[in-house]
Amino acid sequence: MSTLTTQDTLSPLLETAPSNFATARSAAKAIFLQEGLPAVKAEEYKYTQIARKLEKEISSFQQAQPADITSELIQKSIFEGFEGHLIVLNNGKWDATLSSLPEEISISELEDSSIPVGTIAKPEKDPFVALNQSSFASGLAISVPKKTQIEQPILILSVNQTNGGQVVQPRIWIEAGDFAEVTFIDQAVQPLDGALFSNQVVEIKGGHNSKVHYYKIQNEGKESIEVSNIETDIQKDAQFTAVTISLSGDMVRNNLNLNLLGSNSEGNMYGLYLLNGKTHVDNHTNVDHTIPHAESNELYKGILADSSRGVFNGKIFVRQDAQKTNAFQQNNNILLSEDATVNTKPQLEIWADDVKCSHGCTTGQLDEEALFYLQARGIDKLQAKGLLLYAFAGEVLDHIEDENFKNYCTGLVQQRLGSKF
Amino acid sequence: MLSIKNLHASVEGTPILRGINLEVKAGEVHAIMGPNGSGKSTLASVLAGREEYEVTEGEVTFQNKDLLELAPEDRAxxxxxxxxxxxxxxxxxxxTNFLRTAVNQVREYRGLEALDAVKFLSLMKEKMKLVEIDQKLLSRALNEGFSGGEKKRNEIFQMAMLEPTLSILDETDSGLDIDALRIVSNGVNQLKSDKNATIVVTHYQRLLDYIVPDYVHVLYKGRIVKSGTKELALELEEKGYDWIKEEVDSATV
Structure with a gap:
């Protein structure tokens, strides 16, 4: 039984929260105080006992203040081969001097109350959204004007450097105007060892005909606990693609919600989780088809070793008006150890009658027949395993369009498959 | 080159091979024939090192090495x-990546230098002609979406690339139309030399019109019950397997 009360969690965070967005904050606070952290039996969190984990690992719910970080640290933290623009978040707070962005983009601290915080990622949907919205210390607003194509990706580098068991709450509002195109790479680095809790909320508003790619890579500290809520509204003729690569962490929960709001809109969700040790990664996705003629594609793949655990829950909601919807979902897992676990659940709710929806999930071991075939051609068993696993994972990596980031991820995946597995 | 003595093997506790004896010398082609379920494919699999098969008795030496001691990749x-x-x-x-990895691992084992991309590609081009395989096929994922005939051609192409001493063709004729059969057989024949040997496992005689065996062995109930020359295959084609079954079954009663 969790003894961490809602007051324990919220009160210290509220002490350091600024007074802006008063209405949004107090509404979220009311929700959080009523709902609290997910209970042991909460359906949406039943495989991911995050409250218990937080209670055990987070000594106090203190909001981490910006730390001393140098440009050398930033240079060291940017992945090799990266070419693009940079946004640095220092324990959640935007550091303008360490960031570099093209002129076309406007960026500011999330202060302007005309920004409708909490209207895309609604606090009533998830207690961690409510927690973030009521108490985030600082946030960031990024706007790509209409008809602007940002060719190189924007790396949002979260440097989380906290004193033992503190909380970081990044809050990002992104607006891509009509016909705008932009790619984000979201990566957190943790220069010091130790537990920390990152509770991120990203709201993305895509205009008509906009194209937004949001890549997230999770390979920070082994002891980090992370909840990420990313939600986007996708308008007419617009396209949104998320690729989420999870490689490490203590307990990770990703909520990715796509709202298809205009006809001919397209939402894509791809994910790869490559886990070992005791890492626990939970991907909850939700795509809401509200209008006719929209499409969603989803592919999540997992390779699990040691006593790691993966959770996949994919909701597809097709409302009554959403005729001619195309929605595809697939989740495939390979378990490499008897102690590894996967809980996978496709959830389709279809209220329209003229739609094409498909879903499938598989969980199994490495294909022994394929392994033997490679060995019978003279390929070393370990290498043959690596080859097969990489081929399995590669299908997700193929959806990364930025070549440099793709190479980086490919390297990480190959390194993992070649060494540990 | 290959010497099989009293080989017994079982799968999940069920004995399939019950005492195989076979000697294969360099330059020879041996055909293993027999009715369905006689153990033909099992013999091929055991020689290649498939793990599901447990060798319970007997020995196999290949070029003076204990073959059964080796991992599948080392046998290759x-x-x-x-x-x-x-x-x-x-x-x-x-x-392509698969083959290059395979070829270079085999070369490394044999103490040869790894082939660079240029040398590898020219070797590939040369061997592709043997089985008339299209380069487009090789730019795709391994065997993915290949037709039955394309898969079999790809097997012989891989064989040409790896230059084995002993080739075991397991029902290579199954699923092949007459043109593909001719192409595949032609490839195998061109690869034959007085230094290597071939074991052809087949149910039907028709493949042996193209790949002419020096010896034909009939496998039944996990044993070689009859050996002869290519004329034996013709006799089997004409009379079927029943007369051999009867011969064996009456002898064992």
Whole structure:
């Protein structure tokens, strides 16, 4: 039984929260105080006992203040081969001097109350959204004007450097105007060892005909606990693609919600989780088809070793008006150890009658027949395993369009498959 | 080159091979025939090192080495090649990368230098002609979406690339139309030399019109019950297997 009360969690965070967005904050606070952290039996969190984990690992719910970080640290933290623009978040707070962005983009601290915080990622949907919205210390607003194509990706580098068991709450509002195109790479680095809790909320508003790619890579500290809520509204003729690569962490929960709001809109969700040790990664996705003629594609793949655990829950909601919807979902897992676990659940709710929806999930071991075939051609068993696993994972990596980031991820995946597995 | 003595093997506790004896010398082609379920494919699999099969008795030496002691990849590196009855489709693994990895691992084992990209490609081009395989096929994932005939051609192409000492063709004729059969057989024949040997496992005689065996062995109930020359295959084609079954079954009663 969790003894961490809602007051324990919220009160210290509220002490350091600024007074802006008063209405949004107090509404979220009311929700959080009523709902609290997910209970042991909460359906949406039943495989991911995050409250218990937080209670055990987070000594106090203190909001981490910006730390001393140098440009050398930033240079060291940017992945090799990266070419693009940079946004640095220092324990959640935007550091303008360490960031570099093209002129076309406007960026500011999330202060302007005309920004409708909490209207895309609604606090009533998830207690961690409510927690973030009521108490985030600082946030960031990024706007790509209409008809602007940002060719190189924007790396949002979260440097989380906290004193033992503190909380970081990044809050990002992104607006891509009509016909705008932009790619984000979201990566957190943790220069010091130790537990920390990152509770991120990203709201993305895509205009008509906009194209937004949001890549997230999770390979920070082994002891980090992370909840990420990313939600986007996708308008007419617009396209949104998320690729989420999870490689490490203590307990990770990703909520990715796509709202298809205009006809001919397209939402894509791809994910790869490559886990070992005791890492626990939970991907909850939700795509809401509200209008006719929209499409969603989803592919999540997992390779699990040691006593790691993966959770996949994919909701597809097709409302009554959403005729001619195309929605595809697939989740495939390979378990490499008897102690590894996967809980996978496709959830389709279809209220329209003229739609094409498909879903499938598989969980199994490495294909022994394929392994033997490679060995019978003279390929070393370990290498043959690596080859097969990489081929399995590669299908997700193929959806990364930025070549440099793709190479980086490919390297990480190959390194993992070649060494540990 | 290959010496099989009193080989017994079982799968999940069920004995399949019950005392195989076979000697294969360099330059020879041996055909293993027999009715369904007689153990033909099992013999091929045991020689290649498939793990599901447990060798319970007997020994197999290949070029003076204990073959059964070796891992499947080391058997391949020593020069044993199994052309699969059902080649496996492996999505995501490119045919070319796969072959280059295989060829270079085999070369490394044999103390040869790894082939660079240029040398590898020219070797590939040369061997592709043997089985009339299209380069487009090799730019795809390994066997993925290949037709039955294309898969079998790809097996022989791989065989040509790896230059084995002992090739075991497991039902290579199954699923082949007459043109593909001719192309595949032609490839095998061109690869024959007085230094290597071939074991052809087949149910039907028709393949042996193209790949002419020096010896024909009939496998039944896990034993070689009859051996002869290519004329034996013709006799089997004409009379079927029943007369051999009867001969054996009445002798054992």
């Amino acid at each position: 590196r020593e020069g044993v090649f199994l052309a699969f009855q059902y080649p496996v489709e492996i999505p995501g693994v490119s045919s």
